[in-house]
Amino acid sequence: MLESLLPVNVLIVDDNEAAADLLQELLTLQDHTARCTYTAQQAMDAAAEERFDAALIDLTLPDFPGTEVARRLRSAAAGRGPRLLVAISGFSEEEAAGGAAAQNLFDHHLQKPIDMGELTAILSGPR
């Protein structure tokens, strides 16, 4: 999990601030860059200001669902949005709210607790 390949700029959205901060620190240690947001609105604002290669989106957010964040990132940005959308949830992909809709919106689903090896593999996957 130490090998960092091409550095990517990652948008993190998780209302669990401690978890979001830790993810940011871990990604930074792998020579990636990452920005933490704790609500869907903050994430949308960040995406409007900055270009991200990937977004890690918690499905349960206080203001609106993670699937909605993904939908907006996919549609609004028209090619300018993150290449890679990763759902993060305490539920498995099958149990997660949104079901099939979420599967189409996201490239990957990570169930908590997040294994950095898995996340690294996703981030360094085929471009």
Add this chain to the structure above:
Amino acid sequence: MPIDVESKLLIVDDLPENLLALEALIRGPGRAVYRASSAEEALALLLDHEFALAILDVQMPGMNGFELAELMRGTERTRHIPIIFVTAAGRDSNYAFQGYESGAVDFLYKPLDPHAVTGKVNVFVDLHCHRKALRHEMNALAVANQKQEELVQQLRHTQGELERAVRMRDDFMSMVSHELRTPLNTLYLETQLRQVQVSRGKLESFAADRLPAMIERDQRQIRNMVRLIDDMLDVTRMRRDALSIQPKPVDLAALARAVVEGLKQQAEAAGSVIALEAPGELRGVWDEFRIEQVLTNLLTNALRYGGGKPVEMMLWERDGTAHITVRDQGIGIAPEDQERIFEQFERTDDSRKHAPGLGLGLFITRKIVGLHGGRIEVESRPGEGALFHVELPLQAAAKTATQVRA
């Protein structure tokens, strides 16, 4: 069920000696012979009894045997009773009896041949017994069918309930594991981060001034998980009515001070502070562990939903009752939610946004307070915080969960 196969036989003749002679011929075990000396008498008996067979003398003063038979055929109740006419051979054959189609009809000729009499009577009595047995069996079958139908209904109902219970258990398991994964995630990320730091020799991350915060973060996640598991087990116990209290002398004031002290760091992390106003001591007989759980639940909720503003706990005693209030200045609870929040798995939409949880804390809290013979109430308005008020009798009457079931 024993079958009543007694066969009642009606004999009608105006001459008593004929009645006696006929009765002597036809009586037997399982048979009851009724004698009528006129058609009118016979009609009265027909009203009261269900006969297997009627033997009618044709020649009678007043209403004769044929007329009586026609009356019998005209009434539903007696229409199907087999009839044997007793007649002088050749004498009454010109009478056109109108009623053959309704039921069996036979003739005996005078002078009576005992073999012919017993033979015919036996045939009709046997027929009657068979029919009665058949009817009995059909009734039994109908009863059995109905019982079976009821049983099937019951089974369907039970199946529905079981399916619902299994679904609820599945949902519960899914919810518990989801809730456990949140603190587990933080903890796991923390260990993965330290692993990287150690492997890169970045030991400054473990400097003395950074350790307390690190430990507090970890402990918070662990406390969350322990609380989730405890709540889950308590709810399971409540379902089995196995949650009980063991009251012993306790100083509530000292207990409250200890709980507040224990939550100090958690309060700091929430940007809040807990102010406790309590007498030097407040002694009563309660289950210390369970009351500690009540205080912790109420204070933890106040910190979670208190919006970082100060939380206030007050304790006092009046007229043999201990009072505990916990007040926060947070998001508050809408009036329509104020009863619901005490039910299991119920969470308001607002609370869901603010903190993870199973929605069991207040359910368990109310149960414990109830087990102590006390009560809990909430006063709140949205946006204006919430005040939870617990009343506990100083002497808790030990009750089982069944007795306080709402």
